[in-house]
Amino acid sequence: MHTPLRLLGAAAIATLVVAAGSACSSSSENDSAAVQLPAAPAEQQLAGRCPATVVVQLQWDPETDSGPIFGLLGPGYHVDSDNNKVTGPLVVDGKDTGVKLEIRAGGPAIGFQTVPSQMYVDSSITLGLDHSEDAIAASGKQPITAVTTLLRSSPQMLMWDPTTHPDWHGIADIGKAGAPVVVSQGQLYPEWLVSRGLLNAKQIDASYDNGPSRFVSDPSFAQQGFANSEPYVYEHEVKAWDKPVGYQLLRDVGYEGYARTVNVRTDKLNELRPCLQRLVPMIQRATAQFRTDPSHVNDVVVDVVSKSANLTPYSAALAAYGSKTLIDSGLIGNDTDGVLGSFDEARVQRVIDQFAPILRHGGANVPAGLTAKDLVDKEFLDHTITAG
Structure with missing residues (x-):
C-alpha cells in the first residue's frame, strides 16, 4: 500500500527492475543464518491444522507497519528476489510451529492489483493484509473476512510544506485554501474527505x-503520505528536500478505517478455522511483542529488503522511525474491548455506512445490507492478549 517505491520516479523504478533482472545473488547470500530451532509445545503446533506453508500477501513492500508478521519469521529464511517473497519457519517465541511462513510483497510486485483480487486469483494465499474500505469495495465479488488487525488506526495522512503554508495546521486548512491535493489513482479516502466537507472535489488530483x-520543485500543493514513512524520508533521505514536512493523520479528522487487517477469503473461513484458532493468537502476541520492543522486527525487515534487488532500499533508520511512530502515535493498541488486534464492530459499521455510498457511486458492487459481521470475525481472538 505504500512507501518506498512511492518515492521513486519512473526512471528510478525502471532502473530497479533492470537491476533485479541482472542480479546474480547466490542462494546462500539470500539466506539468513540457519539455526536449529526447538519445537513449539503441542498446543502451538500448526502442522496438520494450517497449510504446510502459510502464505501472507502484503499490500506493499516489506515495511515495519507489517511488523508482527515478520516477527513470526524464524531464522534460516530465504529471500526469493525473483518472486518477491521470503520463506522461513513460522515461529512463536523462537520455537518452530511445524509449518513454513511465506511473506509476499504487494504493490508493484503484483502489478498493483488489490489484495482481495490477488487472493482470489491465487488460492495458495492464506492471509492477506488490507484496509477496511478495500474490503468493502471487494465485498460483492471477492469477499474477505478480517480475523485480527496489526494496526488499530491508519497511518495515512496528508502532508504539506510548512514554510510555503505557515497557515496550514491540518486538513481542514488545505480544504479552505482550495489547493490541489495530489494522491495516487485508486485511493478511496479522498472522496471520503470530500463527503465530510473537508475538501472540495475539484482539489483532488489523482496523478501522484x-x-x-x-x-520538491513546487510545494504549493498537499500530498498523500504515511506518518511512519514520508516525514522521515523527506527530511533525511530526499536530499533535494532535506527538511521537515507538516502533516495530519486522517484518523485525526474522523477517519475510522482499520489498517493492516489480517484477512482470509470468506469462502475459506470454515476450512481454515482449525488453523486460525492457533495462528490468530500468535499474531496477536507478535503484535504485543513488536509494540513492546520492535528492534528485532526492524532488523528482520531491513535484512529481508537488503537481500532483494526488486525491493526499494529500506534503511535501518527509517525502520526504527516507522516503528516508533506507529507505537508512539497510538496506531497499535487495544481496541474498545481492551483486546489487542480486536475490532469495534460499531466502528466497522460506521466505516461501511460512510464508504458504501461512495463506492457504489464509483461503480463498485457493494451488497445492500452489508454489516460489520460480514467483514470481521472476532471468534479467533485471544481476549487475554493486551497491549499492557
Whole structure:
C-alpha cells in the first residue's frame, strides 16, 4: 500500500527492475543464518491444522507497519528476489510451529492489483493484509473476512510544506485554501474527505507518480503520505528536500478505517478455522511483542529488503522511525474491548455506512445490507492478549 517505491520516479523504478533482472545473488547470500530451532509445545503446533506453508500477501513492500508478521519469521529464511517473497519457519517465541511462513510483497510486485483480487486469483494465499474500505469495495465479488488487525488506526495522512503554508495546521486548512491535493489513482479516502466537507472535489488530483520530484520543485500543493514513512524520508533521505514536512493523520479528522487487517477469503473461513484458532493468537502476541520492543522486527525487515534487488532500499533508520511512530502515535493498541488486534464492530459499521455510498457511486458492487459481521470475525481472538 505504500512507501518506498512511492518515492521513486519512473526512471528510478525502471532502473530497479533492470537491476533485479541482472542480479546474480547466490542462494546462500539470500539466506539468513540457519539455526536449529526447538519445537513449539503441542498446543502451538500448526502442522496438520494450517497449510504446510502459510502464505501472507502484503499490500506493499516489506515495511515495519507489517511488523508482527515478520516477527513470526524464524531464522534460516530465504529471500526469493525473483518472486518477491521470503520463506522461513513460522515461529512463536523462537520455537518452530511445524509449518513454513511465506511473506509476499504487494504493490508493484503484483502489478498493483488489490489484495482481495490477488487472493482470489491465487488460492495458495492464506492471509492477506488490507484496509477496511478495500474490503468493502471487494465485498460483492471477492469477499474477505478480517480475523485480527496489526494496526488499530491508519497511518495515512496528508502532508504539506510548512514554510510555503505557515497557515496550514491540518486538513481542514488545505480544504479552505482550495489547493490541489495530489494522491495516487485508486485511493478511496479522498472522496471520503470530500463527503465530510473537508475538501472540495475539484482539489483532488489523482496523478501522484510515486516520486518526490514534483513536491520538491513546487510545494504549493498537499500530498498523500504515511506518518511512519514520508516525514522521515523527506527530511533525511530526499536530499533535494532535506527538511521537515507538516502533516495530519486522517484518523485525526474522523477517519475510522482499520489498517493492516489480517484477512482470509470468506469462502475459506470454515476450512481454515482449525488453523486460525492457533495462528490468530500468535499474531496477536507478535503484535504485543513488536509494540513492546520492535528492534528485532526492524532488523528482520531491513535484512529481508537488503537481500532483494526488486525491493526499494529500506534503511535501518527509517525502520526504527516507522516503528516508533506507529507505537508512539497510538496506531497499535487495544481496541474498545481492551483486546489487542480486536475490532469495534460499531466502528466497522460506521466505516461501511460512510464508504458504501461512495463506492457504489464509483461503480463498485457493494451488497445492500452489508454489516460489520460480514467483514470481521472476532471468534479467533485471544481476549487475554493486551497491549499492557
